[in-house]
Amino acid sequence: MAIPNVVALKQVVAQRETAPLKDVAKAINIKLRLADQNDNDARNHRIEAGEMLVTLRQRVEADGQDWWKFASDYFDRERKELEKLMTYVPAHKVAKAAIAAHPQKSDRAIAEEIGVDHKTVAKARARTGDHSPVEKRIGKDGKARKMPEPKQQHANPAQPEPRKLPKPPKIDMNVIKQAGAFHTELLNYTLEFCERIKSWHAEHPVDEESHGCVVQALETASMRLQLMAQEIDDR
Incomplete structure (x- = not known):
């Protein structure tokens, strides 16, 4: 698929987790060229390119491909530049991409692979709204283990009603x-x-x-x- 205009580019950027791998690579290349040409928005383009690179890497490796072989085929940038772009991506976004690519792996296994704390991975998994997307998870030792059944909350009429959260502050x-x-x-x-x-x-x-x-x-x-x-x- 070609990316002929800004609308098509935004569509691929928004669908980075599901769009074809080649299309995501094309979108990243466009973002990097825009960064080279526009000093004012260069930082934003590079940040978004870095986040897309992290997601793309997780998807490529989940597909069984060698990441740096893929990168050399689809990017005309040096390896150091690509590594630097991915280094600036916040840990929780790296964890989110890793969970999307390997939902069957445990929090500790993913944390060890991407170099973050397992609590960061757990928080990122919780933000997806699904704490247990698969029946079993694979631990650091490579063994698959069934996830424990979630505890049922018993109604207790004596408990007070939960407090209402305060309204978010108005935008100044x-x-x-x-x-x-x-x-x-x-x-x-x-x-x-x-x-x-x-x-x-x-x-x-x-x-x-x-x-x-x-x-x-x-x-x-x-x-x-x-x-x-x-x-x-x-x-």
């Missing part, structure tokens, strides 16, 4: 405007600052020490911004 439009202002301010400042640095460097040759000073400042600022992004994104 001022906060949304402030977030947009941060976005615009940072992008505009970064673009303007980079242009000044390039112009200054082209017009004024500097010695090795001055050159290193500027390069180190740019790299430090870049790392600090990345750490801030990860901190507020709970990564």
